[in-house]
Amino acid sequence: MGGGGCNSGALVMVMGLCLVVTRTAEVGSAWDAAHATFYGDMRGTGTMEGACGYGDLFEQGYGLETTALSSVLFQDGKTCGSCYEIQCHNSSQWCLNSTIHATATNFCPPNYTKSTENWCNPPLKHFDLTQPMFRKIAVYKAGIVPVVFRRVPCIRTGGIKFKIEGNQNWMLVLVYNVGGAGEVVDVKVKGSSTGWIQMSRNWGQNWQIMSNLLGQSLSFQVTASDGKMVESDNVAPDNWQFGHSYEGNQFDK
Numbered sequence: 694m695g696g697g698g699c700n701s702g703a704l705v706m707v708m709g710l711c712l713v714v715t716r717t718a719e720v721g722s723a724w725d726a727a728h729a730t731f732y733g734d735m736r737g738t739g740t741m742e743g744a745c746g747y748g749d750l751f752e753q754g755y756g757l758e759t760t761a762l763s764s765v766l767f768q769d770g771k772t773c774g775s776c777y778e779i780q781c782h783n784s785s786q787w788c789l790n791s792t793i794h795a796t797a798t799n800f801c802p803p804n805y806t807k808s809t810e811n812w813c814n815p816p817l818k819h820f821d822l823t824q825p826m827f828r829k830i831a832v833y834k835a836g837i838v839p840v841v842f843r844r845v846p847c848i849r850t851g852g853i854k855f856k857i858e859g860n861q862n863w864m865l866v867l868v869y870n871v872g873g874a875g876e877v878v879d880v881k882v883k884g885s886s887t888g889w890i891q892m893s894r895n896w897g898q899n900w901q902i903m904s905n906l907l908g909q910s911l912s913f914q915v916t917a918s919d920g921k922m923v924e925s926d927n928v929a930p931d932n933w934q935f936g937h938s939y940e941g942n943q944f945d946k
């Protein structure tokens with residue numbers, strides 16, 4: 694996809710205007726251009742789980758309002774949990790006049806051996822939506838449409854949730870239902886008899902430490918890409934268990 698009538702690589706044509714493309718799209722950034730397709734069926738089958746490490750997206754509150762991102766948008770999973778407003782670009786005859794919101798939950802992998810339908814290859818910006826979301830912005834038979842999008846704050850019900858997995862020597866925590874910027878950049882954990890311990894990203898929004906805090910109540914500090922931090926004290930009681938989720942505080946609206 695070229696820049697349409699725009700003469701610089703840093704400019705993109707959106708609704709007839711040349712806009713400067715920001716390197717990392719944060720909440721509040723301008724509309725940008727991309728394309729959208731869909732995967733899975735009308736019930737979202739095939740779109741659960743995914744490269745961000747989430748599980749049952751219905752149980753976790755994301756539902757069908759999710760998307761897989763191409764490499765340049767996915768950024769190795771850093772943008773998992775970020776939220777987008779997406780509209781079909783009216784240059785396509787297949788557009789429907791509506792706006793959707795979707796949370797990044799999966800990765801649309803590049804395929805360098807394909808000469809067609811390789812829209813998730815760098816440097817393309819691409820949303821692979823659930824089928825119900827795609828069909829709100831365009832007719833089914835279009836298959837692929839040009840879109841405009843922007844990052845928006847994530848609206849969530851309830852607090853940030855922490856699902857704890859792992860074993861005796863390793864604790865892996867899935868951080869989900871994150872409001873505000875949605876994109877978690879740092880997580881710290883504290884046991885009732887430890888100080889704050891830095892966690893490292895394992896994959897997607899799964900954060901780990903190489904020790905276990907069994908028998909201690911757990912507190913978390915979650916920092917988002919906008920620099921805001923929310924602390925949740927003693928969210929998991931001292932008898933917390935692997936496989937369970939615990940709910941903390943939420944970023945301000």
Ligand SMILES: *[C@@H]1O[C@H](CO)[C@@H](O)[C@H](O)[C@H]1NC(C)=O
Nearest residue numbers: 707708709710782783784785
């Ligand atoms: C698309 O929208 C732009 C901006 O609102 C408008 O100027 C243009 O005429 C529209 N194009 C079509 C094909 O409807």
Ligand SMILES: *[C@@H]1O[C@H](CO)[C@@H](O)[C@H](O)[C@H]1NC(C)=O
Nearest residue numbers: 780782783788789790791792
């Ligand atoms: C699209 O929908 C909005 C809001 O419902 C309406 O104001 C606008 O006129 C519609 N545009 C077109 C081209 O149908």
Ligand SMILES: *[C@@H]1O[C@H](CO)[C@@H](O)[C@H](O)[C@H]1NC(C)=O
Nearest residue numbers: 802803804805806807808809
């Ligand atoms: C990539 O595309 C080729 C050609 O269509 C296909 O044979 C191959 O299975 C694809 N690879 C993956 C990982 O999907």
